[in-house]
Amino acid sequence: MTDTTSQPIPPQRKSFFQQLELDTRLLGMVGAFIILCLGFDFVTEGRFLTPRNIFNLTIQTVSVAIMACGMVFIIVTRHIDLSVGALLATCSAIMAMVQTAFLPDVLGLDLGSPLIAPIAIVVGIAAGTAIGAFHGWLVGYLTIPAFIVTLGGLLIWRNVGWFLTRGQTIGPLDSNFQVFGGTNGTLGPTVSWVLGAIFAAAAVFGIWNARRAKSAHGFPVKPVWAEMVLSVVSAGAILGFIATLNAYQVPQGRLRRIFEARGETLPEGYSIGYGLPVSVLLLIVIAVLMTVVARRTRFGRYIFATGGNPDAAELSGINTRMLTVKIFALMGALCAISAIVASARLTNHTNDIGTLDELRVIAAAVIGGTALAGGVGTIHGAILGALIMQSLQSGMAMVGVDAPYQNIVVGAVLVLAVLIDIQYRKRTGDA
Amino acid sequence: MTTPLVEMRNMSISFGGIKAVDHVSVDLHPGEVVGLLGHNGAGKSTLIKMLSGAYAPDGGEIFINGEKATITNPRDARSYNIETIYQTLALADNLDAASNLFLGRELVTSTGLVDDAAMEAETRKIMKRLNPNFQKFNAPVSALSGGQRQSVAIARAVYFNARILIMDEPTAALGPHETQMVSELIQQLKAEGIGIFLIDHDVHQVLNLCDRASVMKNGQLVGTVNTADVTDDDLLSMIILGKNPNEVDA
Numbered sequence: 132m133t134d135t136t137s138q139p140i141p142p143q144r145k146s147f148f149q150q151l152e153l154d155t156r157l158l159g160m161v162g163a164f165i166i167l168c169l170g171f172d173f174v175t176e177g178r179f180l181t182p183r184n185i186f187n188l189t190i191q192t193v194s195v196a197i198m199a200c201g202m203v204f205i206i207v208t209r210h211i212d213l214s215v216g217a218l219l220a221t222c223s224a225i226m227a228m229v230q231t232a233f234l235p236d237v238l239g240l241d242l243g244s245p246l247i248a249p250i251a252i253v254v255g256i257a258a259g260t261a262i263g264a265f266h267g268w269l270v271g272y273l274t275i276p277a278f279i280v281t282l283g284g285l286l287i288w289r290n291v292g293w294f295l296t297r298g299q300t301i302g303p304l305d306s307n308f309q310v311f312g313g314t315n316g317t318l319g320p321t322v323s324w325v326l327g328a329i330f331a332a333a334a335v336f337g338i339w340n341a342r343r344a345k346s347a348h349g350f351p352v353k354p355v356w357a358e359m360v361l362s363v364v365s366a367g368a369i370l371g372f373i374a375t376l377n378a379y380q381v382p383q384g385r386l387r388r389i390f391e392a393r394g395e396t397l398p399e400g401y402s403i404g405y406g407l408p409v410s411v412l413l414l415i416v417i418a419v420l421m422t423v424v425a426r427r428t429r430f431g432r433y434i435f436a437t438g439g440n441p442d443a444a445e446l447s448g449i450n451t452r453m454l455t456v457k458i459f460a461l462m463g464a465l466c467a468i469s470a471i472v473a474s475a476r477l478t479n480h481t482n483d484i485g486t487l488d489e490l491r492v493i494a495a496a497v498i499g500g501t502a503l504a505g506g507v508g509t510i511h512g513a514i515l516g517a518l519i520m521q522s523l524q525s526g527m528a529m530v531g532v533d534a535p536y537q538n539i540v541v542g543a544v545l546v547l548a549v550l551i552d553i554q555y556r557k558r559t560g561d562a
Numbered sequence: 563m564t565t566p567l568v569e570m571r572n573m574s575i576s577f578g579g580i581k582a583v584d585h586v587s588v589d590l591h592p593g594e595v596v597g598l599l600g601h602n603g604a605g606k607s608t609l610i611k612m613l614s615g616a617y618a619p620d621g622g623e624i625f626i627n628g629e630k631a632t633i634t635n636p637r638d639a640r641s642y643n644i645e646t647i648y649q650t651l652a653l654a655d656n657l658d659a660a661s662n663l664f665l666g667r668e669l670v671t672s673t674g675l676v677d678d679a680a681m682e683a684e685t686r687k688i689m690k691r692l693n694p695n696f697q698k699f700n701a702p703v704s705a706l707s708g709g710q711r712q713s714v715a716i717a718r719a720v721y722f723n724a725r726i727l728i729m730d731e732p733t734a735a736l737g738p739h740e741t742q743m744v745s746e747l748i749q750q751l752k753a754e755g756i757g758i759f760l761i762d763h764d765v766h767q768v769l770n771l772c773d774r775a776s777v778m779k780n781g782q783l784v785g786t787v788n789t790a791d792v793t794d795d796d797l798l799s800m801i802i803l804g805k806n807p808n809e810v811d812a
């Protein structure tokens with residue numbers, strides 16, 4: 132069994148991009164995103180690509196992007212979840228009530244107690260997971276189409292959320308809880324640089340480790356220069372992103388208040404950058420975990436197999452019903468995490484939180500290359516899809532396009548993106 | 563007579579009033595190849611799907627090595643070392659050959675993560691035996707030809723040390739050379755003591771490869787014959803007319 136010589140692969144002239152072996156679809160999306168940003172930057176005379184706007188764009192994208200990660204798994208298995216925005220609202224309402232009413236009034240925890248935020252978060256995530264699992268049970272075991280289950284869920288959870296709070300805005304939320312909201316929780320330049328360096332090193336390590344694993348089995352690998360280019364580009368992109376977030380300076384008024392709260396005075400000429408927001412770090416962690424789940428775990432493999440051919444998956448001994456429960460439970464948990472980010476960003480639970488998010492989340496996944504026919508989709512694509520949608524919306528707002536026109540454009544872009552995707556897949560013969 | 567490896571007694575199943583399989587009994591001994599013949603829609607695939615766990619029977623009993631077996635899903639069948647090549651192949655089109663071969667039984671690293679490199683290496687080894695021309699290891703199986711897909715399905719059934727192998731028209735899409743290789747494979751597995759149910763429309767093939775043949779018509783068993791005792795005309799008349807000329811049950 133030491134004979135690993137495979138038959139020689141016919142030598143072919145490969146283009147620069149072919150030798151890099153990158154996903155051309157992803158490249159196209161990144162290209163479209165860059166053109167979009169440069170276009171807005173040109174029209175707004177340089178106001179779009181400022182550290183401040185990039186910072187805001189990322190924190191606005193987080194909530195939808197987190198849910199889009201879960202939606203990829205749902206759509207890959209040929210289901211849909213129309214209830215995510217409503218589920219987010221219910222989870223947000225539960226967490227708001229736990230921290231402002233239940234814990235202080237019933238359990239007698241003081242406002243500001245360090246226990247409040249963790250308990251609220253655990254309760255919220257447990258509730259989201261349980262509701263999601265219930266949806267999954269209805270879909271998987273009772274075989275009600277997911278479209279119907281979650282359409283019902285949309286109406287139900289939106290109004291359960293209302294019922295829990297009597298339609299009132301609940302807040303302000305616990306200050307530790309608000310750390311997940313973006314501006315109220317950033318890591319500062321030093322920690323951000325350290326994390327950036329770790330991420331960059333991890334990315335480079337990942338690229339070379341994959342190469343090592345391949346060549347250990349005698350499989351063909353890319354040329355060394357291609358791996359080098361990939362390493363440099365990945366590390367550069369990560370560090371550039373961190374540098375941009377660090378370059379956004381905390382306003383002087385805000386600094387003064389922070390120093391006053393500590394009983395100090397703001398030193399003359401002192402300034403500091405925001406750095407990486409906790410919410411963005413959370414998204415990065417979720418994205419990495421979900422990518423590992425999708426590509427390197429049995430659970431992920433079964434998700435894609437089921438999407439590709441449900442009968443084959445069942446005949447291979449995969450319990451596709453239980454799989455459906457797990458996928459929807461995961462979606463529910465991610466809705467709860469998004470609820471933390473969204474309500475913390477607003478510093479309150481509001482009644483209309485998450486409204487229309489189901490459409491944004493589905494659109495992000497689909498623009499990101501998740502095929503509604505099932506079996507195909509990536510986590511990074513969905514996050515890029517969410518970023519493209521948010522950039523489009525923010526950019527148009529900055530240019531001064533009225534809200535109704537913004538929605539018309541976003542709708543048209545969604546349809547266009549799917550059309551381009553269909554054409555692309557026809558050309559490349561992808562599934 | 564030794565205890566049969568598999569005994570299916572009075573198997574029945576209906577789909578919405580149609581008796582797809584109606585009180586059919588067949589058996590299989592270690593190192594034996596039993597052919598299943600019959601016209602399209604006779605119930606051959608449905609019969610073996612009750613053994614592979616794809617369908618739950620309405621009636622009948624299955625004995626493995628003389629002991630009553632409960633097979634309610636494909637996982638149960640796998641636990642009895644029953645492997646199946648389905649007529650539809652049952653491949654996930656969006657995954658590559660290795661992922662399909664190991665579907666449901668992935669190799670994992672020490673950290674519990676799916677070990678794609680190891681699975682690809684194993685897949686390359688077994689494909690070298692079955693179909694040496696096969697090279698598309700990194701493409702989704704949707705990009706493979708019908709015969710290449712069939713090779714993947716065969717590899718999956720053979721890889722996991724089956725004791726009972728079900729082959730539902732395994733060579734339907736294969737070229738002459740590949741069909742020849744499957745015939746050799748069947749003989750080799752037979753010599754290893756594996757019992758094989760072979761569904762095939764080619765009467766010559768069945769006479770060459772099988773020890774016995776069971777013929778079905780309209781969901782019912784016409785009869786089981788020793789292939790040494792019959793001619794291809796005998797088999798054809800059993801298939802077409804449903805007549806059992808000289809039943810010599812083993």
Ligand SMILES: Nc1ncnc2c1ncn2[C@@H]1O[C@H](COP(=O)(O)OP(=O)(O)OP(=O)(O)O)[C@@H](O)[C@H]1O
Nearest residue numbers: 577580582600601602603604605606607608609649
């Ligand atoms: N899932 C199902 N639902 C309804 N009817 C079915 C189902 N599976 C099989 N049948 C019916 O049962 C009968 C037997 O089908 P089966 O697939 O076992 O035939 P077969 O002998 O394998 O035929 P072929 O040689 O064409 O493969 C047919 O009449 C078919 O229409």
Ligand SMILES: [Mg+2]
Nearest residue numbers: 606607608649
């Ligand atoms: Mg059949």
